[in-house]
Amino acid sequence: MSATPATDRLEAIFDKAATLGEALAVLSWDMSAMMPEGGARARAEQMALIKTIIHQTVTAPEVQDLLGAAGSEALDPWRAANLHEMHRDWVHAAAVPAQLVEALSKAESTCEMVWRDARPAADFQRVLPTLKPLLALVREAGQAKSEALGVGIYDALLDQYEPDGRSADIDLVFADLEAFLPDFIERALSVQGARPAALPLPGPFPTAAQKALGKTIMGVLGFDFGHGRLDESLHPFCGGIPDDVRLTTRYDEAQFTKSLMGVIHETGHALYEMGLPAAPWRRQPIGRARGMQMHESQSLLMEMQACRSAEFLTFAAPLLREAFQAEGPAWEPDNLARHFTRVERGFIRVDADEATYPAHVIIRYGLEKALIEGRMELEDLPEAWDAGYRRLLGITPPDDRLGCLQDIHWFGGAWGYFPTYTLGAMTAAQLFDAAKKAVPGIPAAIQRGDFAPLLLWLREHVHGKGSSLSTRDLLTQATGRPLDAGVFKAHLAARYLV
Numbered sequence: 001m002s003a004t005p006a007t008d009r010l011e012a013i014f015d016k017a018a019t020l021g022e023a024l025a026v027l028s029w030d031m032s033a034m035m036p037e038g039g040a041r042a043r044a045e046q047m048a049l050i051k052t053i054i055h056q057t058v059t060a061p062e063v064q065d066l067l068g069a070a071g072s073e074a075l076d077p078w079r080a081a082n083l084h085e086m087h088r089d090w091v092h093a094a095a096v097p098a099q100l101v102e103a104l105s106k107a108e109s110t111c112e113m114v115w116r117d118a119r120p121a122a123d124f125q126r127v128l129p130t131l132k133p134l135l136a137l138v139r140e141a142g143q144a145k146s147e148a149l150g151v152g153i154y155d156a157l158l159d160q161y162e163p164d165g166r167s168a169d170i171d172l173v174f175a176d177l178e179a180f181l182p183d184f185i186e187r188a189l190s191v192q193g194a195r196p197a198a199l200p201l202p203g204p205f206p207t208a209a210q211k212a213l214g215k216t217i218m219g220v221l222g223f224d225f226g227h228g229r230l231d232e233s234l235h236p237f238c239g240g241i242p243d244d245v246r247l248t249t250r251y252d253e254a255q256f257t258k259s260l261m262g263v264i265h266e267t268g269h270a271l272y273e274m275g276l277p278a279a280p281w282r283r284q285p286i287g288r289a290r291g292m293q294m295h296e297s298q299s300l301l302m303e304m305q306a307c308r309s310a311e312f313l314t315f316a317a318p319l320l321r322e323a324f325q326a327e328g329p330a331w332e333p334d335n336l337a338r339h340f341t342r343v344e345r346g347f348i349r350v351d352a353d354e355a356t357y358p359a360h361v362i363i364r365y366g367l368e369k370a371l372i373e374g375r376m377e378l379e380d381l382p383e384a385w386d387a388g389y390r391r392l393l394g395i396t397p398p399d400d401r402l403g404c405l406q407d408i409h410w411f412g413g414a415w416g417y418f419p420t421y422t423l424g425a426m427t428a429a430q431l432f433d434a435a436k437k438a439v440p441g442i443p444a445a446i447q448r449g450d451f452a453p454l455l456l457w458l459r460e461h462v463h464g465k466g467s468s469l470s471t472r473d474l475l476t477q478a479t480g481r482p483l484d485a486g487v488f489k490a491h492l493a494a495r496y497l498v
Contacts, residue, residue, distance in 0.1 A: 003079065007073070007079055007083065009066055010063070013058070013062075014058070014284055017054050020053055020054045020057070023050060024047060025239055026239075026241070027047055029240055030043075031112075047105050048106045051105045052098050052105075055096070055101045058089055063090055081467070081468045082284050091149060092145060095141075096141045097144075104134075107130070107413070108413035110134075111127065111131055111412070112408065112413075114411075115405065115412075118405060121401075122400045123400065124382050124405055134411075138372070138413060139372060142154070142372060142415070142416075143156075153373060154368075154373055159416075161291065161414075162291040162292055163467075163470070165420075165471075167369065170419045170423070173485060174358075174362050174419070180489065181358060182392070184492065184493075185359075185393075187497055188343045189343055192496070198335055198338035198339050198342065199335050203253060203254050204254060205254075205324055207253060209324055210260070214260060217316070218270075220451060221264070221271065221455075222271055223267050223270055223271065223274075227242075227243050228247065228274070229246060230247045231246065232249065235408045236248055236262040236265070236266055236350065238269035238273070238299075242273045258351050261307070264307045267299075268299035268301060271458070272289055275458070275459045275464060286467050286468055287466045290465065290467045290471055291467075293424050295420075296423070297427035297462075298424075298428070301458075304428060305432040306451075306454065308340045311443045311447035314447050317333045341495060345394060347389070347397045347406070354492065357422070358425065361421045362392065364418040365419045367385065368410065368416070370384075371415075382404050426483055429488040430479050430483065430487045430488070433479070434478055439457055442457070461477070
């Protein structure tokens with residue numbers, strides 16, 4: 001069925017909200033990548049106002065009536081799915097009063113700016129006075145959404161990032177991984193230790209050369225520089241909007257591997273955004289990404305599955321040699337593979353290998369859930385963080401910079417996000433496995449530097465679907481089954497135990 005007067009009006013309202021959200025996204029990117037420190041107070045006011053207007057737009061009295069009217073009409077599948085997502089947005093927004101939205105936005109901006117000073121100083125106590133009121137507001141909003149959605153407070157916050165995601169399901173998956181990981185990591189380290197040690201990659205690696213290399217690889221993966229750009233920030237991220245995607249990374253002239261893989265990771269996010277449904281769905285709820293589990297799968301598919309493969313490193317080796325004017329056996333694909341697939345117990349999540357990465361996420365998930373549910377006090381976070389690292393990875397962070405201050409999420413108000421990283425890693429393995437089975441020529445194409453076959457498969461089975469399906473249905477349609485941890489474990493064993 002075509003649009004009706006009710007759906008026409010709803011689509012206009014949600015188009016306005018999405019357009020305001022696009023402006024907010026660019027302001028947020030600017031705050032992290034370009035804004036001088038002196039602009040923080042004004043930017044907090046700007047972002048709070050826009051968030052309040054978006055909230056008022058989505059919760060206007062007519063919206064509830066229009067949702068009811070549209071719900072009684074016969075609609076085509078995409079419009080019906082769009083209406084379902086509109087209703088989810090309305091429930092989330094209507095549960096939280098506008099004054100709380102404004103207060104949350106200001107608290108997020110304030111805390112994030114304090115974190116930017118506290119992190120390099122390794123001083124958790126510095127940020128605690130702004131983090132405590134922020135967490136209180138997050139819990140207040142979470143409780144309101146909990147009552148509206150009929151779920152627990154943590155699940156209400158998780159639902160913002162992974163629609164219909166539930167901690168009971170995550171608990172089962174993570175318990176399985178927590179039992180699997182310690183022994184697997186030990187075995188992987190043992191296998192690695194029996195191999196010849198990686199030859200060092202001598203630096204320095206000038207930032208300009210790293211940035212040029214990153215842009216080259218972004219182009220190979222399919223990034224459209226007519227609709228996006230690469231900049232620097234304290235914490236790598238992908239922001240902006242589908243028509244203007246903003247990536248950031250950070251550089252270390254002593255080594256280039258972390259920056260390069262960070263760029264590849266964020267490019268995976270960007271390709272998803274760029275491939276989302278076009279008009280008339282671009283600014284509709286159905287036109288956005290299907291939650292952060294799927295979003296993280298796209299970044300990790302590129303970073304972990306495709307670009308740490310032997311095929312990609314064979315292609316990339318000449319580019320690396322040219323970028324850094326290097327030569328010799330250290331720059332051969334086999335040695336590069338030893339660097340890019342090295343298993344190591346480390347402190348920093350974004351620098352972690354794919355074998356230890358889930359442990360970083362499991363630790364954060366447990367801590368944020370305890371804090372949100374009131375089973376732990378913020379003052380105890382550094383000690384609890386360190387205890388988690390001793391338990392799962394056998395290491396203790398030397399300070400808060402390498403401990404509980406390393407990630408921006410909590411200090412920017414993103415509570416309930418962390419589990420989507422490991423769910424995304426598992427999803428990435430399953431999607432890449434399915435893509436290679438459907439298009440057997442994908443590995444050979446990657447070795448030639450041709451990502452078109454892989455990207456076309458992702459466009460058809462993931463990107464172009466937007467939010468027309470649930471995460472479970474999207475993954476089942478694409479791979480023939482819902483999330484299966486066995487695929488992820490098999491991938492890890494094939495890469496690290498042979």
